[in-house]
Amino acid sequence: MHVLITGANGFVGQALANYILSQGCVGESKVSRLTLLDRQFDKAVVGSSSLDLVVEQHSCDLADDQWLKDTLGRFSMDVIYHLASIPGGMAEKNDQLGRSVNIDATMALLDICKTQTESIGHKPVLVFASSIAVFGIMPDLVNDDTPLKPQMSYGAHKIVGEVMINDFSRRGWVDGRSLRLPGVLARPPAETGQLSAFLSDIIRELSLGHTFVCPMSAQAKTWASSLPNIIENLMHGAAVEESKLKATRTFTLPTLCFSMAEMVDAIGTVYQQNVKELVSYEPNPMIENLFGRFPPLETPFADEVGFKHDGDLNKLVERAVL
Incomplete structure (x- = not known):
């Protein structure tokens, strides 16, 4: 299995990469190749695993579509964790940067998934780190039917990602799962x-x-949720069977x-x-x-397929x- 993580140098990305390196599998599937992408890395992880696993670490600009196509097209992908984003305050200050990473890079990854599916018939699983920022102004109770009213561009960008992942999944180009993450502590x-x-x-x-x-x-x-809880839910998000997802590909995580x-x-x-x-x-x-x-908060869709909070x-x- 080939696993890709974008935003792999971030707080959640590092923890996820280390977890996969320690376990060597996603669900019941053994990981043979792990590709890590981010703008820069604090340290090298290559060789940090004792498992028979190839690790590639790339410092890159996710807005560079051609680089993504050339680099990721070398090997077919099985699971993609798309964690890279420009968060709330930074996206408000730099609109173009926010859109290039939060929207354009997401679309570039979806197009790469589509190309892979159409060329070799192998549909990758894409786990998208969305956010509770999509809700914005909230009613007295939030559930799976709550209207989305984001108060920041970051939340609006995440909605775009959710919608496009649902559409690409509907068309059979990707097996997408958008997980709305709460605060991670x-x-x-x-x-x-x-x-x-x-x-x-x-x-x-x-x-x-x-x-x-x-x-x-x-x-x-x-x-909020703890970092270990979020890692458990991300791992579950990739491993849950597509047949259990039914009509929705978007889940507000229990928190x-x-x-x-x-x-x-x-x-x-x-x-x-x-x-x-x-x-x-x-x-x-x-x-x-x-x-x-x-x-x-009520999360019946997520509860039904096995996502959990800290307790x-x-x-x-x-x-x-x-």
Whole structure:
């Protein structure tokens, strides 16, 4: 099996690549080749696996259609994890960059899948990392029928990807699965352009006994999952049988809904210290509007095919910093 990961140097991409290298399979299929793409890499992963597995690592511009066609056309692909994206804040600041990666590169990958299917009759599985940013303004309950009203270009770009993956899957050119990821915890400190980084920072800082100024009120509610939970769902997303997907190719992943006060309590419980004294709340209206008004969530489509959340908030916090 040949597996491709775009955005392989990112927080989720690195974890996914390392998981595949450690396990050597996706579902019940053995991985023989792993291709990793990103703009740049912090370190080489080639040779880091003891398995009989060929690893290629390419620093590239995903907006370069011809390079993608030439490079990815050398070997047929079985599973593609399309994680590369320009996130919310960065996409707002640089519209052209956001569209070139979030939309154009997605279309280029879909066209490569179409060419492969038509030329050799082998349809690849494409797991697309969409986002809960597609919802934007939310009603009192979010479920599989909730209208999409994104408040940022990033969310709009993800909707375009979902729609095109559904259409290419309908036409038999790709076996697509779009997974709407929630916040993923806990990201290392870095300038990624993600406005939700404080959700990771609060766990890391409080766990170390540091003070923290929270940009949302104690009662503000959000959704999030641990990195290990997201990796488990991405692996399941590629392994689930196409016959079980029925009419939809888009799944809002099950996740936990909690207030910032509940998060602080969970951090205190897991790390066995009084962290409430370390937290002050200074709500930023824009941040709270984007990330602090999340209602309860129902995910029947995802539940039916076996996607899962962390279980409870203590487990999420425990798994978030490993």
